[in-house]
Amino acid sequence: MKIKHAVLPLLVIVLYFYLNLFANALTDDAFITLRYVKTLLNTGTWGFLPGYTTNAVTSPLNVFLLALAGVFLGPTVNAVICCPQVSCHLPLYCLSAYHSIYSRRRFSGIWQQVH
DSSP states (O other): OOHHHHHHHHHHHHHHHHHHEEEEEEEEHHHHHHHHHHHHHHHHHOSSSOOOOOOOOOOHHHHHHHHHHHHHHOSSHHHHHHHHHHHHHHHHHHHHHHHHHHHHHHHHHHHHHOO
């Protein structure tokens, strides 16, 4: 029984040290995307290097969204922090607004009958 309780903390410690190996590393796809954003913002060139138009990015929409956020927020790091939060919270906001509008019109009579 005691061995079972000791395995979980040991697993957490091993996982922590394993993930720290990659803490300062960028995967090649993330590096390429961020380089495209930087080149697009600084020179207006769609490519990895300024002045050379290429198409080697796997997610053009991500580059456009990060570049759009970078126009308003400044450095690419701020855009990288902002975009996931917006992409997570905006659909939730839209769904809650839709629900509040739709539930008032359609289900207000049913809701009053139940209560």
